[in-house]
Amino acid sequence: MARWQPDARGRLEAAAFELFRERGFEQTTVADIAARAGLDKRTFYRLFGDKREALFSGSERVEEALVKVVAETDAAPFEAVIAAFRQMAVEIFADRREQVRMRQSIIESSPELQERELRKSGALMAAVTAALRAKGLDETTATLATESGGTVFRVAYARWVALDSDASLADLIAEVATELSAITSASGRR
Amino acid sequence: MARWQPDARGRLEAAAFELFRERGFEQTTVADIAARAGLDKRTFYRLFGDKREALFSGSERVEEALVKVVAETDAAPFEAVIAAFRQMAVEIFADRREQVRMRQSIIESSPELQERELRKSGALMAAVTAALRAKGLDETTATLATESGGTVFRVAYARWVALDSDASLADLIAEVATELSAITSASGRR
Structure with missing residues (x-):
């Protein structure tokens, strides 16, 4: 030993x-x-x-951070997921953009790593859905809120990693969530 | 030869x-x-x-059907994607639930097939995003509309495959799209 x-x-x-x-x-x-x-x-x-x-041991911390906020907030489902991603961004990603960028470029260099990342993010989303279900939400609502929140996070994250602006990831998540609401809202329909 | x-x-x-x-x-x-x-x-x-x-040669027909509707409709982005999925459901899935179910259970039996399915659906979503971009939409709007539409389709499809109801896939897509709008709309926020 x-x-x-x-x-x-x-x-x-x-x-x-x-x-x-x-x-x-x-x-x-x-x-x-x-x-x-x-x-x-x-x-x-x-x-x-x-x-x-x-390269993925951080994903446990990310999952814990997300699930904690979802479990504790009394916000509506989609807002709960967005709040969880924003809080997690502050706790885990803030001030680490260079490191996150380097990690991302390592992942993009290997199909094996991309596959592992996809699986990790699937497991993360399943944990968030389960946390919403534990609050009494039905499967469809829990899934739609989680997947929509995940879409917002991915778009905001890609923008944060790619851009040289000073916007924080948490702010970009809020911005993209507002865009998603506008795009999917019935009032946006012609 | x-x-x-x-x-x-x-x-x-x-x-x-x-x-x-x-x-x-x-x-x-x-x-x-x-x-x-x-x-x-x-x-x-x-x-x-x-x-x-x-098992996947149908995905070309699916892609063509989706891209055609997105290119031709003058609906707003999310509605265009939903209309495309509904039209595709009518053209390709209607009256074939038993066959689709069997195909789904073959795919679920093999990690290799699941991986291929994930890749096919990624390529499909990229084609839909490109069709929206070709209409002059910015990257974020095109991505959010496509991903949200994809979420709606996956939830509706899972329900259609699992349930013994007579609801058509096209109707389930419309229903789930309405649920997504409600969940993500600002008016649903507390």
Whole structure:
């Protein structure tokens, strides 16, 4: 058994991130990551399962943050999901745009990573839907609110990552939510 | 060169569908499909590329139907996408619920097929967004209208496949679109 290592997870994540940037995802092995972190491969596999996972450990924090707001707010369903994404953006994404950009470009370099990201985001959406269902909402309402909120987040996130403006992700989410409301509202119909 | 075969594509699709139901997707080979259709493997590969593709040739018709309505209607963006899905449902899905159900259960049996389905639906949504962009809409509006319409379609489709009601898919799409409008409209906010 490897001895307990203070913050082994954090060190391995940082090492993986550095190496994926320096050499590319495909060209980096788990052995490289462990060596850079001063740990062994076994410790890596015990904590992450596979190489891809080292880029996705943040998704648990994201899920917890989203579910907490959805569970606690008394806003209407869509507004609850938007509030959750905005709060999560403040807690987790604020002031980290450069890091998020780099992570995004690593993901875009690998179909395997894109697939993992799709699966993670599906699991995240399922957790948000479940949190809405737990408040007594029916399946359709919970699904529509979650999926619409997810659409808003993806559009706002893409804009935030791409643009050089100073707008915060939380503000962009609010802006895009208003656009979605306008586009889908019956009053917008001709 | 194989001689030209009348409706080789249709015969191969029908044979693939039958065999996937009888034996399962994994247990069926391209040689089995070709033999059942009275054709050779080369003809199969020339027309479909791979085994999965035999279940997805309908997606071109779906894309054409959607893009045509979006291009021709003068409705507002979200309504244009909903109108396109409803029209496509009438043209392609009406009266075929049993077949659609069987196809759906084949897809759900295989992660490979689910992945192909995800990719096809991503390509479909990109084509709809492009059709809206070609009408002069900005990227955000086009994306939000397409994604919201896609959410409505997926929820309506899941309900249509699952339920034993006589509601048509086109009617369910209209119903779910109204629910989405209500959930995301500013007037629904507390």
